[in-house]
Amino acid sequence: MWPGMGRDRLTRGLVLRLCLLLTALCVCVHIYLELGSRRGAPSHLILGCPTQTNQVLPDKGARIRGTKDPMEPNFVTEDRAMKRMVSYVRTLKNDSVAGKTGGGDNPSMCCPPLRPKRKALAVKRPGTEGRFESPRWHIELEPWASDNHSLEEEARRFLHYITTPQVSCAPPSPEGPLALEGQEGPKGPWAVCLDSRYSLAQRIHTKHCRVYSMGLGVEDKTLERSLARVGCEVHCFDPSLKQAHLQESDMWLHRLSVDWRDPNPAIPAQRQHGNTKKLATILNDFGHRQVDVLKVDMESAEWKILENLVLEGVLSSVGQLLLEVHLHWAGFEVDGDDPSVVRFWFSLLKELERAHFRLFRYHNDPAKPRLFLHRNFLNASSAYTLGWVNNEWRP
Template structure:
């Protein structure tokens, strides 16, 4: 009769090794959990306290009364019209550093009328430039003596551009609060208005006490004058141009303008614009991007090297704190 074989000793040793390894793994996991510690409970806001809102890009500016809805400028941080590929699929956001030049997306204009021979290296009079290509209509309006120019200024005596446009047959309105009194040069088709174009209208209570307030939004002036279109809008507002441009975007006035000629200043953020350098640059970039979305294209730029080489109060070699930029509304008719 065959005898049964006793169980092999090797199997028992293997079992003991596996049990020991499992025990060591369990002890290591326990040690890791103790080292990490329990997760702190999420803090809840005390009763009656509203959640903290995200930091704004800019301090709140005076706006419409409660309940009124109007479109706000879409700042670049919100990623307007970003392609559906996530963060890395769109163009990079602007940083806090000085731009190497004005916006690069330009349109070719074959007939630029510049009333000055100024260059970047040899500044003379400021080159206020308009595009006279037939496809944009300004040349046709000038030939028919039907063009209209609005010029916004603050204390400047240089009106050679306005006089030339009036001589060419344009109806020219010059707005400057520093003029002694409103007057008309009918022989030159040139009107001087003792008004300042602002990004806000006077408060009703203040306006009631001061009937002839000399500050208006551009949209308000257009309504008061009964003008529906401006062929050329020129602005030299000494750092108020950013807020005025924002107002034109917010109130959809841009569609009534054929060409924009703006002197922009970069040596400080501008009136009622504040925040870190990067947030200020985002604000500027957002306005320029809105112009592009409204079908305005840059056709001429001029860097004024006679101005201090400053960007947001920092010395920058071969930079300028002042540019003159000219855009044309490609949908203007």
């Protein structure tokens, strides 16, 4: 009996040892296969997409920073494999940068960028020879007219500027086909320049001219009707119209107000003051790239609208600008003391000059009150109509 029990214990011990040996062998095989798969598989297959330097798995990020994961064995071969992985990540980054700068094929990545950036609107800046730059946020203010920043010196400089034409404009023949009813000579408030040196006369002759007229309850549309009769495409924008779009006397009338900003999408449409849009938005909506004549009679909103046209580079799409300026107060959303306001006005008109616009006429309505910023100052009128021609406009 006792010898049998000894043989049973020996058999059980051998079986137990064999099981432990097989278990150790399985663990070794598993570790070997795990290390082999990490060593052989490239990182873009492990992560599922090209890896960026800031996209690292948590345990690998700890290893790169020099700390050890307490739940993972410390194998030298695994550390070497991770070093190869980090170097592969850096190689991917360098290849992507080289592909962007090299001008070659840039295959699309399977993963989107982590922080996509909105592209800034590119605008053409006057004097940049066709190059495009980022949009501007403010105009360039001109130096003060005097060291003491006096209102009198600022007003004298400004009034002299708007009453001194920079170019002459030869009128067309009164009996010619380009004679317009709105051309009332030196006494008329609104007039275009039909000098053969500029493109408007040729554009009218070929029936390719386009006119935008912006106003608030404007009743006198003599110039617009005259331009429509000679073949121009005329669009009048007036928020006081009852219908959204109306064709009348060869002109298109739109119930739309031109503003220096687009409507806030967070404000419901019924709470906004009419339908207002920036001129750049209207041009885009209508599919128009160029405007031969832009007439602006916006009752003291012209300063901020003009500032928006300057900052967004819209003036390069305009051939002639007919503008009524109001001087009895600063205008909508024009801040500062009186000398600063006049300096802002003058700086805006100098921006027109930098955009290749030249003053060809001005009109002073004697029926208007003599008010300059709420006072009778230098016998200045409260409103002037200015005509500007873009001498480098080539449609």
